[in-house]
Amino acid sequence: MTTSIGIELNPPARLLMGAGPANVSPRVLRAMTAPLLGYLDPDFVKIMDDVAVMLRQVFGTKEGFTFPVSGTGSAGMEAGLANLLEPGDTAVVLEGGFFGERLAEIAGRLGATVISVKGQWGAPADLDQVRKAVKAQPKVKLIAAVHAETSTGVLQPLKELGQLAREHDALLLVDTVTSLGANHVDVDAVGIDYTFSATQKCIGAPPGLAPCALSPRAMEAIAKRTTKPYTWYLDIGLLRRYWEGGQRVYHHTAPMSMVYALHEALRMAFEEGLENRYARHRRNGRALRTGLEALGLKLLVPESSCLYQITAVHIPAGIDDMAFRTALLRQYNVEIGGGLGQFRGKVWRIGLMGESSTAANALYLLSAFEALLPRHGFEAPAGAGVAAASRALAAEK
Numbered sequence: 267m268t269t270s271i272g273i274e275l276n277p278p279a280r281l282l283m284g285a286g287p288a289n290v291s292p293r294v295l296r297a298m299t300a301p302l303l304g305y306l307d308p309d310f311v312k313i314m315d316d317v318a319v320m321l322r323q324v325f326g327t328k329e330g331f332t333f334p335v336s337g338t339g340s341a342g343m344e345a346g347l348a349n350l351l352e353p354g355d356t357a358v359v360l361e362g363g364f365f366g367e368r369l370a371e372i373a374g375r376l377g378a379t380v381i382s383v384k385g386q387w388g389a390p391a392d393l394d395q396v397r398k399a400v401k402a403q404p405k406v407k408l409i410a411a412v413h414a415e416t417s418t419g420v421l422q423p424l425k426e427l428g429q430l431a432r433e434h435d436a437l438l439l440v441d442t443v444t445s446l447g448a449n450h451v452d453v454d455a456v457g458i459d460y461t462f463s464a465t466q467k468c469i470g471a472p473p474g475l476a477p478c479a480l481s482p483r484a485m486e487a488i489a490k491r492t493t494k495p496y497t498w499y500l501d502i503g504l505l506r507r508y509w510e511g512g513q514r515v516y517h518h519t520a521p522m523s524m525v526y527a528l529h530e531a532l533r534m535a536f537e538e539g540l541e542n543r544y545a546r547h548r549r550n551g552r553a554l555r556t557g558l559e560a561l562g563l564k565l566l567v568p569e570s571s572c573l574y575q576i577t578a579v580h581i582p583a584g585i586d587d588m589a590f591r592t593a594l595l596r597q598y599n600v601e602i603g604g605g606l607g608q609f610r611g612k613v614w615r616i617g618l619m620g621e622s623s624t625a626a627n628a629l630y631l632l633s634a635f636e637a638l639l640p641r642h643g644f645e646a647p648a649g650a651g652v653a654a655a656s657r658a659l660a661a662e663k
């Protein structure tokens with residue numbers, strides 16, 4: 267057998283405007299090259315504590331326990347479900363998209379009785395339907411929802427879910443993978459008991475960590491479990507002894523370069539100001555939406571329930587999805603997302619997340635669409651997208 271020494275590592279600097287990862291600031295990438303420290307080095311513990319404090323601020327919780335799970339967003343999802351549910355518990359899951367379905371799938375694998383509230387993809391959940399589903403059960407342990415459904419671009423309002431969970435003494439678990447950094451999450455105000463996010467979307471770091479927050483109620487529920495969580499690696503009781511308190515106990519080797527990246531990304535978010543950051547996502551997303559509509563494209567989600575960091579747009583009849591996205595990638599160096607699940611081949615998902623959310627990126631994407639759409643069989647009015655988006659941006663100044 268001949269030995270391969272591998273290919274030269276030379277990935278192109280792509281403009282990432284899909285469903286994540288988004289582009290990352292050079293400052294964050296530079297932080298990842300800082301010297302490694304031991305997993306219990308006092309200087310590393312200081313950085314861990316600082317990350318936990320900044321996470322409390324971005325999640326909007328004073329009392330909660332915050333830390334990043336070592337793993338991507340799905341690890342944060344699995345950690346929450348595996349620690350809060352025991353076999354035989356009932357979970358009501360809002361399934362209005364691909365990631366709602368993932369929540370239900372994991373809860374089912376854990377041996378929970380899953381009551382799915384299947385909503386229409388592209389709309390928030392019908393609260394009456396959720397209320398009915400909860401009331402119909404003798405005891406609901408957990409209500410689970412996705413705040414920002416990346417597969418459709420829908421924002422799920424949370425306030426009523428928090429109230430419903432309290433009324434029925436249920437825990438509320440929320441996926442904030444795509445919302446954290448672009449929308450208010452407000453863990454304490456809403457009454458969220460467990461939430462998880464991911465570093466690669468609107469927070470502005472590479473993929474690899476799942477920032478989480480737990481309420482005191484969630485910690486109490488974990489302490490009262492009658493069985494150990496099936497997972498040792500994602501056992502939050504054990505992880506807490508590593509991430510909190512005076513006497514730290516080794517659990518696993520923290521990916522410190524990723525912790526540095528998250529630290530720097532959070533610092534950048536606070537330097538910008540959270541409100542300014544949310545406004546930036548809104549402004550650029552709104553301009554993109556305006557421009558796409560001016561090109562004659564149909565948006566999936568009306569403005570009343572849309573996310574500005576990810577916009578789903580119907581693929582016009584006759585356009586070959588893969589051929590179009592390949593042309594964008596090869597000729598314009600831009601990645602956009604395809605559809606997931608039932609939307610595969612039916613929608614494109616355009617992200618303006620974190621570092622990628624700039625007016626220049628929105629305008630560049632629109633100009634690329636203006637050039638490419640006619641070549642792929644869709645007559646878009648020349649110049650209309652960029653002009654409309656520019657006007658929308660100017661109006662917001």
Ligand SMILES: Cc1ncc(COP(=O)(O)O)c(C=O)c1O
Binds near residue numbers: 365473
């Ligand atoms: C809403 C949502 N939840 C969960 C995930 C899973 O995160 P990851 O791919 O980082 O495991 C994603 C990923 O795109 C997501 O968008």
